[in-house]
Amino acid sequence: xxxxxxxxxxxxxxxxxxxxxxxxxxxxxxxxxxxxxxxxxxxxxxxxxxxxxxxxxxxxxxxxxxxxxxxxxxxxxxxxxxxxxxxxxxxxxxxxxxxxxxxxxxxxxxxxxxxxxxxxxxxxxxxxxxxxxxxxxxxxxxxxxxxxxxxxxxxxxxxxxxxxxxxxxxxxxxxxxxxxxxxxxxxxxxxxxxxxxxxxxxxxxxxxxxxxxxxxxxxxxxxxxxxxxxxxxxxxxxxxxxxxxxxxxxxxxxxxxxxxxxxxxxxxxxxxxxxxxxxxxxxxxxxxxxxxxxxxxxxxxxxxxxxxxxxxxxxxxxxxxxxxxxxxxxxxxxxxxxxxxxxxxxxxxxxxxxxxxxxxxxxxxxxxxxxxxxxxxxxxxxxxxxxxxxxxxxxxxxxxxxxxxxxxxxxxxxxxxxxxxxxxxxxxxxxxxxxxxxxxxxxxxxxxxxxxxxxxxxxxxxxxxxxxxxxxxxxxxxxxxxxxxxxxxxxxxxxxxxxxxxxxxxxxxxxxxxxxxxxxxxxxxxxxxxxxxxxxxxxxxxxxxxxxxxxxxxxxxxxxxxxxxxxxxxxxxxxxxxxxxxxxxxxxxxxxxxxxxxxxxxxxxxxxxxxxxxxxxxxxxxxxxxxxxxxxxxxxxxxxxxxxxxxxxxxxxxxxxxxxxxxxxxxxxxxxxxxxxxxxxxxxxxxxxxxxxxxxxxxxxxxxxxxxxxxxxxxxxxxxxxxxxxxxxxxxxxxxxxxxxxxxxxxxxxxxxxxxxxxxxxxxxxxxxxxxxxxxxxxxx
Numbered sequence: 001x002x003x004x005x006x007x008x009x010x011x012x013x014x015x016x017x018x019x020x021x022x023x024x025x026x027x028x029x030x031x032x033x034x035x036x037x038x039x040x041x042x043x044x045x046x047x048x049x050x051x052x053x054x055x056x057x058x059x060x061x062x063x064x065x066x067x068x069x070x071x072x073x074x075x076x077x078x079x080x081x082x083x084x085x086x087x088x089x090x091x092x093x094x095x096x097x098x099x100x101x102x103x104x105x106x107x108x109x110x111x112x113x114x115x116x117x118x119x120x121x122x123x124x125x126x127x128x129x130x131x132x133x134x135x136x137x138x139x140x141x142x143x144x145x146x147x148x149x150x151x152x153x154x155x156x157x158x159x160x161x162x163x164x165x166x167x168x169x170x171x172x173x174x175x176x177x178x179x180x181x182x183x184x185x186x187x188x189x190x191x192x193x194x195x196x197x198x199x200x201x202x203x204x205x206x207x208x209x210x211x212x213x214x215x216x217x218x219x220x221x222x223x224x225x226x227x228x229x230x231x232x233x234x235x236x237x238x239x240x241x242x243x244x245x246x247x248x249x250x251x252x253x254x255x256x257x258x259x260x261x262x263x264x265x266x267x268x269x270x271x272x273x274x275x276x277x278x279x280x281x282x283x284x285x286x287x288x289x290x291x292x293x294x295x296x297x298x299x300x301x302x303x304x305x306x307x308x309x310x311x312x313x314x315x316x317x318x319x320x321x322x323x324x325x326x327x328x329x330x331x332x333x334x335x336x337x338x339x340x341x342x343x344x345x346x347x348x349x350x351x352x353x354x355x356x357x358x359x360x361x362x363x364x365x366x367x368x369x370x371x372x373x374x375x376x377x378x379x380x381x382x383x384x385x386x387x388x389x390x391x392x393x394x395x396x397x398x399x400x401x402x403x404x405x406x407x408x409x410x411x412x413x414x415x416x417x418x419x420x421x422x423x424x425x426x427x428x429x430x431x432x433x434x435x436x437x438x439x440x441x442x443x444x445x446x447x448x449x450x451x452x453x454x455x456x457x458x459x460x461x462x463x464x465x466x467x468x469x470x471x472x473x474x475x476x477x478x479x480x481x482x483x484x485x486x487x488x489x490x491x492x493x494x495x496x497x498x499x500x501x502x503x504x505x506x507x508x509x510x511x512x513x514x515x516x517x518x519x520x521x522x523x524x525x526x527x528x529x530x531x532x533x534x535x536x537x538x539x540x541x542x543x544x545x546x547x548x549x550x551x552x553x554x555x556x557x558x559x560x561x562x563x564x565x566x567x568x569x570x571x572x573x574x575x576x577x578x579x580x581x582x583x584x585x586x587x588x589x590x591x592x593x594x595x596x597x598x599x600x601x602x603x604x605x606x607x608x609x610x611x612x613x614x615x616x617x618x619x620x621x622x623x624x625x626x627x628x629x630x631x632x633x634x635x636x637x638x639x640x641x642x643x644x645x646x647x648x649x650x651x652x653x654x655x656x657x658x659x660x661x662x663x664x665x666x667x668x669x670x671x672x673x674x675x676x677x678x679x680x681x682x683x684x685x686x687x688x689x690x691x692x693x694x695x696x697x698x699x700x701x702x703x704x705x706x707x708x709x710x711x712x713x714x715x716x717x718x719x720x721x722x723x724x725x726x727x728x729x730x731x732x733x734x735x736x737x738x739x740x741x742x743x744x745x746x747x748x749x750x751x752x753x754x755x756x757x758x759x760x761x762x763x764x765x766x767x768x769x770x771x772x773x774x775x776x777x778x779x780x781x
Contacts, residue, residue, distance in 0.1 A: 038103050040089065040118045044075055045103045052145045053077035054158065056138035059094035061104075063141065069191055069277040072138040072267040076130070078123055080146055086123045090265055090282050091116045092252050099142035113250030115265050117282065119184060128186070130154040132171075134161070135188035136267065136280035171205060187264075188280040196220070197279040198255070198270055203229050206283070208260050211297045212270055213238065214253035219272040219555060222585050227394055227429045228443050232258065232585055233270070234297045256297055261290040365445065367438035375424060375453045379410055380438045385420075387480040388412035389495065391473035394429035396439075398476065404528060404614045407473040407604045411465070413458055415481050421458045425602060425619055426451040427589050434477035447586055452602060452619065454521060463510075463523070465490040469498075470507055470525035471604065471617040508542060520622040524601075527615055533557070534616040535592075535607055540566050543620070545597050548634040549607055550575065551590035556609040564696055564731055565745060569595065570607070571634045593634055598627040646747060667747065669740040677726060681712055682740045690714035696731035698741075715760055723760045 043051035057073045060066060073092060079085035092114045095106050121129075130153040143158045155161075171187055187205055189195050198220075203210055209230035216233060223231040237246040253266040264283040268274040367373045367380075378386035392408045395401060408427060414420035428451070430441050456464075469490060478495050485492045492498075510522050524542055526532050535557075540547055546567035553570060560568040573584040590603040601620040605611040646665045664672040669682075680688035694710045710730065716722035732743050 037116055040087070041075070041097050041103065044077065044097055044099060045101065047100050050079050050081060051077055052080050053099075053142070054140055054145055055097065055099050055142040056133075056140045057094065057096070058139050060139060060141035061095040061098045066139060068137075068139045070136055070138045070267070071274075071277070072133070072136050072280055074138070076126065076133075076145075078126060078145060084123050086126055087118060087120045088125075088129055089116070089118045092265075092267075111249055113245045113252050115252040115254060117265055127151040127153045130157045132186040132188040132280060133157055135190045136278045137191070183285040185283045185285070186280065187283065189278065191276055191278045194275050196272070196275045197266065197268060197281065198231055199223060201279075202255065202264065202266070202281055202283075203231060206257050206260065206262060206264075208262075209258040210255045211258050211294075212253075212255045213250075213297060214255075214266070214269045215247050215251075215271070216269070217271040217273070220270050221555070224552065224585070230258075230586075231270075238296050254293065256290055256293045261285055261287045263289045263293050365440050365442075373438045375422070376410070376432050376438065379412065379432055379434060380436065382435050385414050385416055386412055387415050387484070388434075388477070389475055389480060390432065390434050390477040391468075391475045392429065392431070393474050395474060395476035396430040396433045401474060403472075403474045405471055405473045405604075406614075407468070407471045407617060409473070411461065411468075413461060413480065413484065415484055417458075419458045421456050421461055423454045423456055423460075423464055424452065425454075462488040462490045465494045467507060467523040467525040467617060469494050470527045471615045472528070522620045522622070523617065524620065525615075525617040528613055531612050533609070533612045534603065534605060534618065535568055536560060538616075539592070539601065539603075539618055539620075540568065543594050543597070543599060543601075545599075546595040547592045548595050548631075549590075549592045550587075550634060551592075551603070551606045552584050553607040554609055557607050567595075568607075575633050591630065593627055593630045598622055598624045600626045600630050667742045667744070674742075675740050677724070678712070678734050678740065681714065681734055681736060682738065684737050687716050687718060688714055689717050690736075692734065692736050694731065694733070698732040698735045721760050 038045075042048075044053055044055065054076045056070075056075075058066075058068050058070050073090070073094070073096075075089040075097070077087055077089075093106065093109055093116070096104075096109070098104055127150070130151065134153060134157050140158060145154070145158070147155060171185060185205075187197070187201055189197055189201050195201055198210070198212060203226075207229075209228060209232065211232045211234055213234045222233045236248070236250075237244050239245075253269050255264050255266065256262065262283050262285050264281045266279065266281040268277065268279040373380070377383075379388055379390065389411045390409075391405075391411075393401075393403050393405050394408075408425070408429070408431075410424040410432070412422055412424075428441065428444055431439075431444070433439055465488060475495060480491075480495075485495060507525050508522065510520070522542075524534070524538055526534055526538050530537075532538055535547070535549060540563075544566075546565055546569065548569045548571055550571040559570050573582075573587075575582050590606050592601050592603065593599065599620050599622050601618045603616065603618040605614065605616040646667050663674075664670070666672060666674060669675050675682075679685075681690055681692065691713045692711075693713075696710075710733075712726040712734070714724055714726075730743065730746055733741075733746070735741055
């Protein structure tokens with residue numbers, strides 16, 4: 001059968017076998033065949049003098065319990081005659097093929113997804129492939145290719161001479177044998193390199209982000225730390241031309257570049273263990289193949305951009321501007337929040353005068369007609385009435401700058417007016433270009449960003465500079481006159497790089513916006529030497545509430561509910577704003593809201609353990625309207641929170657105990673079992689004496705105890721044998737002899753309340769068990 005097509009997708013039962021053959025027309029046997037795995041292997045499974053080959057597999061057929069660190073599987077074959085005929089098969093099937101013993105597809109692999117790639121190549125490419133394979137140290141279980149001095153790497157490969165000196169990675173380019181010459185690049189790394197092949201080799205070599213289809217462990221995650229070098233994990237399941245596959249049963253590993261036209265098959269999954277193992281990737285640069293896999297890999301998630309502006313009316317240029325740019329009307333107190341959906345140039349905005357609904361904006365990529373460009377109009381072009389500092393950890397057109405800061409923003413002022421200034425805080429890398437025109441980075445259109453603009457009083461500049469000194473931002477432009485800088489000691493130290501601070505290593509500064517109502521803004525900043533984790537050790541402590549956090553998170557820091565009313569709850573991905581979705585895979589903003597309260601904060605560091613050793617800063621706005629919108633967005637939390645209900649479900653002995661019954665409102669003092677059980681605890685009664693215990697007692701703050709027990713043990717001191725024991729989970733409850741008050745904050749939580757009527761003779765046994773528990777806790781402590 002003639003091979004005249006470049007790509008085919010083959011289905012065998014429920015297995016995905018993706019077969020890519022790039023042959024040229026030939027009568028030789030050492031070539032690939034469309035739509036036929038057997039045909040491509042016909043002179044591997046049966047002897048033929050016109051085909052000699054090497055077969056390698058980490059799980060070779062009929063050889064049990066072989067130990068190897070390689071995961072590579074394939075066949076390298078050639079015609080030993082005069083014809084220039086050769087091919088290379090790369091696949092994922094264990095125990096396959098059986099060399100010279102017939103075609104047997106392993107029955108157990110029918111249930112799994114596999115890749116089978118066949119490349120028809122020139123014989124001159126064999127030694128380049130062998131060089132890459134030497135790094136990957138494959139387990140060769142068959143070889144009958146004749147020795148040839150022209151192929152030194154092939155000889156070393158088959159002889160097991162894989163000990164290499166640095167460099168411990170290698171790149172080899174080959175091309176297929178047809179006239180167009182499909183470009184194929186092989187990336188290989190040795191076990192001693194300690195490199196993680198996806199991040200340290202493929203992302204670096206491809207110089208793009210990648211979308212990866214492979215199993216993943218609990219250590220390696222989607223990685224969006226480096227601009228334009230993200231690792232995005234394709235969500236399971238996928239569909240290949242209408243047929244589904246999932247990571248539960250698909251053992252192939254492949255990726256596509258983002259952007260670009262590259263498709264790669266990798267011999268190791270996205271697991272941390274492969275840093276200590278050899279690995280190899282075969283990458284094909286072809287728009288058609290890429291297009292098919294890009295369609296398969298589109299299950300990545302949504303992205304958003306948020307823009308916040310808080311201007312006041314002013315004739316100065318150092319100010320924030322409204323959504324539509326025009327300032328021909330008076331703004332008493334203006335605010336706008338813009339959200340841009342994935343891969344769209346325009347966004348959705350909340351505007352102060354109509355903050356109840358999202359409104360469409362114009363394209364943020366253009367230089368006109370939106371608040372992005374207007375707020376920056378005298379940053380992107382010179383103006384005598386506006387001087388400014390610009391800082392960004394990834395400054396525009398300055399590659400490979402090292403900094404521990406993650407802060408991005410602009411601090412500007414009118415040097416000719418006493419009270420004209422503004423402060424922009426944002427998350428866009430490489431933006432803005434100072435005095436060189438408005439250019440929104442094209443790559444950032446695909447990502448979520450925050451843009452906040454405060455119109456402030458000139459007197460607030462030094463307070464902001466003090467907070468920025470702790471965050472140690474990388475300043476890449478400053479044209480504020482010396483007279484203005486010298487009059488502000490913290491601003492002077494900031495621009496001169498004098499950020500070495502003595503304890504305290506955190507700082508809090510309050511400012512207000514310039515509007516008549518004066519929007520309250522608080523800046524929290526901490527230095528790298530503080531070793532504080534900014535979310536737990538700074539923000540929760542300063543806000544004195546629980547918080548709901550939207551940010552990427554690592555595998556160390558988690559939702560934290562250890563301290564009452566000081567919880568950290570992680571907003572789950574995806575989120576929705578005005579009907580548009582966004583996910584953590586492509587959103588680089590970090591924000592939180594207080595719970596309860598009216599505070600919204602933007603933070604310059606994600607919820608990662610690494611930021612304990614880095615400077616960080618948060619800007620918090622106390623405003624009910626902004627809070628309300630973000631509270632709606634942040635209603636997806638990891639913490640288990642059923643809908644708030646004032647009633648409970650009860651099982652009552654002797655009254656249909658097999659069925660749950662609704663109680664009355666638990667917050668009220670009447671008509672339900674809880675208040676009735678406690679009626680002589682909340683109010684004095686001569687016939688009831690009791691002990692009440694709780695690790696968080698009502699109205700007694702900051703009690704230290706290792707116990708978590710809560711309950712009431714009560715008895716009738718008279719002659720009657722009457723006693724009961726209540727065990728519950730409610731902190732700060734009940735208040736002894738002072739009336740029934742169910743803690744309002746606990747309505748949001750699930751609780752148990754168990755009441756046992758007992759004999760008085762049981763009291764001592766219960767008390768003894770409590771003493772033993774205390775003793776055990778003391779011993780453990």
